[in-house]
Amino acid sequence: MGLRNFRIFRGDTAAGDMVDYQTEVDKGMVVLDVIHRIQAEKANDMAVRWNCKAGKGGSCSVEINGKPKLACMTRMNEYGDDETISIRPIRSFPVMRDLVADVSWNYEQNKRIAPFKPDTSKKDSSGDYRMMQEDVDRIQEFRKCIECYLCQNVCHVLRDHEQKDSFVGPRFMIRLAGLDMHPLDTEDRIPAVKDEYGSGMCNITRCCTDVCPEHIQITDNGIIPMKERVVDRYYDPLKWLARKLTGKSK
Amino acid sequence: MDRFQHLGDVTVDISDIQVVEHDVIVVGAGGAGLRAAIECSIRGLSTGLVCKSLLGKAHTVMAEGGVAAALGNVDSRDHWKVHFRDTMRGGKFLNVWRMAELHAKEAPDRVRELEEWGAVFDRTKAGLINQRNFGGHRYPRLAHVGDRTGLEIIRTLQDHGIHQGIDVYMECTGLDFLKDGDKISGMVGMWRETGRFVVFRAKAAIVATGGGGKGWKITSNSWEYSGDGYGMAYEAGAELMDMEFTQFHPTGMVWPPSVRGTLVTESVRGEGGVLLNSEGKRFMFDNIPDRFAAETADTEEEATQWLAGDKDARRPPELLTRDVVARAIRKEVKAGRGSPHGGAFLDIASKRTAEDIQRKLPSMYHQFKVLAELDITAEPMEVGPTLHYFMGGIRVDADSQMSRVPGLFACGECAAGMHGANRLGGNSLSDLLVFGKLSGEGAANYISEMTSEPTADDDQIRSIIRSATDILNRESGENPYLLHEQLEELMQSSVGIVRTEELLTEGITGLDGLKQSFKKVKAAGASQFNPGWHEALALRNLLITSEAVAQAALLRQESRGAHTRVDYPGEQDEWLRYNVVLSKADDGSMKSEKIERPAPDAELDRIAGLSIEEVEAEVAGEQ
Numbered sequence: 075m076g077l078r079n080f081r082i083f084r085g086d087t088a089a090g091d092m093v094d095y096q097t098e099v100d101k102g103m104v105v106l107d108v109i110h111r112i113q114a115e116k117a118n119d120m121a122v123r124w125n126c127k128a129g130k131g132g133s134c135s136v137e138i139n140g141k142p143k144l145a146c147m148t149r150m151n152e153y154g155d156d157e158t159i160s161i162r163p164i165r166s167f168p169v170m171r172d173l174v175a176d177v178s179w180n181y182e183q184n185k186r187i188a189p190f191k192p193d194t195s196k197k198d199s200s201g202d203y204r205m206m207q208e209d210v211d212r213i214q215e216f217r218k219c220i221e222c223y224l225c226q227n228v229c230h231v232l233r234d235h236e237q238k239d240s241f242v243g244p245r246f247m248i249r250l251a252g253l254d255m256h257p258l259d260t261e262d263r264i265p266a267v268k269d270e271y272g273s274g275m276c277n278i279t280r281c282c283t284d285v286c287p288e289h290i291q292i293t294d295n296g297i298i299p300m301k302e303r304v305v306d307r308y309y310d311p312l313k314w315l316a317r318k319l320t321g322k323s324k
Numbered sequence: 325m326d327r328f329q330h331l332g333d334v335t336v337d338i339s340d341i342q343v344v345e346h347d348v349i350v351v352g353a354g355g356a357g358l359r360a361a362i363e364c365s366i367r368g369l370s371t372g373l374v375c376k377s378l379l380g381k382a383h384t385v386m387a388e389g390g391v392a393a394a395l396g397n398v399d400s401r402d403h404w405k406v407h408f409r410d411t412m413r414g415g416k417f418l419n420v421w422r423m424a425e426l427h428a429k430e431a432p433d434r435v436r437e438l439e440e441w442g443a444v445f446d447r448t449k450a451g452l453i454n455q456r457n458f459g460g461h462r463y464p465r466l467a468h469v470g471d472r473t474g475l476e477i478i479r480t481l482q483d484h485g486i487h488q489g490i491d492v493y494m495e496c497t498g499l500d501f502l503k504d505g506d507k508i509s510g511m512v513g514m515w516r517e518t519g520r521f522v523v524f525r526a527k528a529a530i531v532a533t534g535g536g537g538k539g540w541k542i543t544s545n546s547w548e549y550s551g552d553g554y555g556m557a558y559e560a561g562a563e564l565m566d567m568e569f570t571q572f573h574p575t576g577m578v579w580p581p582s583v584r585g586t587l588v589t590e591s592v593r594g595e596g597g598v599l600l601n602s603e604g605k606r607f608m609f610d611n612i613p614d615r616f617a618a619e620t621a622d623t624e625e626e627a628t629q630w631l632a633g634d635k636d637a638r639r640p641p642e643l644l645t646r647d648v649v650a651r652a653i654r655k656e657v658k659a660g661r662g663s664p665h666g667g668a669f670l671d672i673a674s675k676r677t678a679e680d681i682q683r684k685l686p687s688m689y690h691q692f693k694v695l696a697e698l699d700i701t702a703e704p705m706e707v708g709p710t711l712h713y714f715m716g717g718i719r720v721d722a723d724s725q726m727s728r729v730p731g732l733f734a735c736g737e738c739a740a741g742m743h744g745a746n747r748l749g750g751n752s753l754s755d756l757l758v759f760g761k762l763s764g765e766g767a768a769n770y771i772s773e774m775t776s777e778p779t780a781d782d783d784q785i786r787s788i789i790r791s792a793t794d795i796l797n798r799e800s801g802e803n804p805y806l807l808h809e810q811l812e813e814l815m816q817s818s819v820g821i822v823r824t825e826e827l828l829t830e831g832i833t834g835l836d837g838l839k840q841s842f843k844k845v846k847a848a849g850a851s852q853f854n855p856g857w858h859e860a861l862a863l864r865n866l867l868i869t870s871e872a873v874a875q876a877a878l879l880r881q882e883s884r885g886a887h888t889r890v891d892y893p894g895e896q897d898e899w900l901r902y903n904v905v906l907s908k909a910d911d912g913s914m915k916s917e918k919i920e921r922p923a924p925d926a927e928l929d930r931i932a933g934l935s936i937e938e939v940e941a942e943v944a945g946e947q
Contacts, residue, residue: 119857122855214470
């Protein structure tokens with residue numbers, strides 16, 4: 075495929091520039107291969123985070139020509155032969171160095187979520203739980219998540235409005251949905267989904283769903299049903315009236 | 325570089341280095357490390373979990389097919405004895421008997437426990453955990469979630485583990501262990517982001533660092549697989565065992581070049597996929613070893629019946645053990661009957677509907693679509709052998725998982741013994757659960773019996789730090805990336821799937837040269853998130869790992885399981901009596917020895933020796 079031009083962000087939180095590189099690109103290469111080639115030949119100390127190189131680890135999230143993508147699953151032939159390819163770290167999280175962003179905020183959110191709490195009375199004498207496939211299909215979709223955080227990166231609430239204090243973001247909304255829809259889970263998660271995790275912040279632009287490399291229907295199958303559960307609990311007019319009359323909060 | 329560049333050979337100042345204290349430090353946060361850390365925490369130990377990557381990104385996510393456990397949900401004839409027998413036969417009877425026994429007995433509980441912690445496995449029609457067929461397993465035994473079982477397991481352990489009070493040190497590399505006399509007293513690590521060092525004071529350490537596939541050019545392993553645990557444990561005085569048994573998975577991608585080696589799950593064959601040569605022939609029928617002839621279909625008709633669920637039909641030969649299939653593919657390619665890019669064809673398109681394939685093998689569908697622009701529901705894949713797994717590793721006690729260094733434990737891929745000469749697919753996910761737990765137990769017992777706390781020695785700390793910073797401080801030197809590339813070429817050509825004394829000797833000579841070059845390795849740039857430096861640090865461990873494999877392969881003069889010596893064909897009964905054990909000699913060189921294996925437990929020996937009819941009858945009597 076010949077010699078191609080790249081512009082890659084080099085720097086850290088304090089300062090950085092887009093630096094030009096030129097390197098040979100072979101047939102079948104993905105963007106991560108190019109980054110590695112430049113790293114080995116021209117920039118030994120260029121930082122990039124990656125793991126499996128097969129779209130399963132979700133470590134190599136970057137922005138390629140402005141689009142959030144996994145570098146390992148983005149083929150060079152998606153781009154025109156004379157197109158200069160620019161690569162930046164994902165923007166919603168602070169840069170550590172070069173293409174590596176500090177995603178630790180996401181790990182803090184996960185820790186805030188109450189763990190799975192199964193109904194152990196449903197266990198049979200041989201220690202097995204019975205769940206029908208059709209009852210777990212929808213939560214298995216959420217469990218395909220590889221935690222690449224591309225959805226977190228494009229979420230307007232987190233990216234443009236920087237309201238990380240009030241919304242856990244799409245990744246953790248589907249984590250919550252997966253727990254709430256689990257046939258065995260006994261934890262009541264709806265109050266926290268509304269108050270602590272900020273389900274109301276999402277205004278359903280579906281940007282998260284568009285970038286999901288696992289094609290999880292984050293918005294339609296995850297966030298909207300969670301919003302509906304919150305609405306059912308708190309904004310159902312009959313329930314509202316009942317609360318008014320009895321003075322009880324629930 | 326900033327704060328270390330002027331240190332030169334003056335004493336390293338360690339007064340301002342971060343020090344953390346735990347009862348136990350677990351190195352590696354794949355399935356084994358996470359399970360070990362959870363166990364330590366359950367047992368009340370203050371636990372630190374150190375990993376090179378972000379949590380949840382370890383190689384366990386790449387495990388696709390499933391976790392083997394004799395739950396008997398799909399075929400009620402399954403039983404630990406049958407699983408044990410399959411494992412021993414797959415391992416060519418070189419497995420540590422007790423480990424194979426513990427594994428087969430405890431795997432079902434470890435899988436059920438995952439469900440309790442939130443894992444959502446595929447279900448049978450009765451609502452139980454579904455199980456699929458896999459190479460070498462007599463019955464459908466692999467609990468699975470489509471073809472992303474590893475992701476399910478690591479995420480379950482991660483989401484459970486973060487609520488257990490474990491302190492996780494992400495993107496932190498373990499450099500070397502600290503010892504007080506002969507006992508473990510901690511570890512020195514390095515934060516990858518800042519390049520700063522951290523001292524972990526601990527009473528015990530559990531190594532769960534996985535294998536060392538990055539020594540080879542064609543491998544399914546990612547950068548993390550640099551044999552860190554082998555290198556660190558070896559330097560600390562532990563023994564390595566069975567290192568000659570490196571598993572070449574038969575089906576890695578062969579095209580395009582940039583993904584050569586990436587794994588194609590065995591589930592493709594488990595779901596009915598067949599291997600064809602360029603003449604369209606199912607060549608596995610010509611490659612059935614005598615040991616498995618009685619249990620393998622010898623006609624396409626019978627194989628088809630088996631796939632359709634006929635319990636009297638025998639398994640298709642594509643599901644023979646991995647060593648057999650890998651050698652058969654290599655043979656076809658050598659004979660000029662390979663696919664255009666030097667592999668064999670793997671065809672599922674003509675065996676299953678497009679809908680079935682997308683539902684059962686979604687990751688494979690996606691992987692080929694994106695990376696090779698190939699639709700596996702319409703066309704055959706091209707596949708060839710790829711270095712996948714180390715059966716060998718740190719030599720440990722079967723029950724406690726402790727190495728010969730007091731306080732140093734190992735579990736998962738980096739520990740030896742469970743799989744013998746060849747691992748069955750699906751037995752690694754169960755291995756890491758069973759022995760992850762046992763190593764946590766082992767560490768807890770060890771610590772509870774301790775009479776005095778070990779102390780971390782400042783000179784050792786200084787010396788570990790100096791070795792690391794020397795790589796940055798040299799004026800000039802060898803490029804770590806190029807050295808790594810040379811190592812990969814060397815191991816691929818000299819210590820590959822087929823070995824001879826001549827090739828192995830060449831390999832060892834080549835490694836001597838690379839070790840000399842490594843002494844002059846230089847990483848350019850500063851210490852913050854510097855991949856060149858990280859690469860150079862990993863090289864030490866990769867070189868130790870590679871030398872151990874080459875030395876062990878040279879010593880074992882027979883062909884068994886994953887170790888094939890063209891100059892010594894076939895299994896030799898004499899060699900069944902020995903393990904090859906490697907350790908660091910007093911003069912600093914690597915010593916390789918034949919160590920006699922203890923006699924097997926009589927009952928286990930009897931079970932492993934039963935015919936399939938006999939074991940089935942015995943188990944039916946018990947059920």
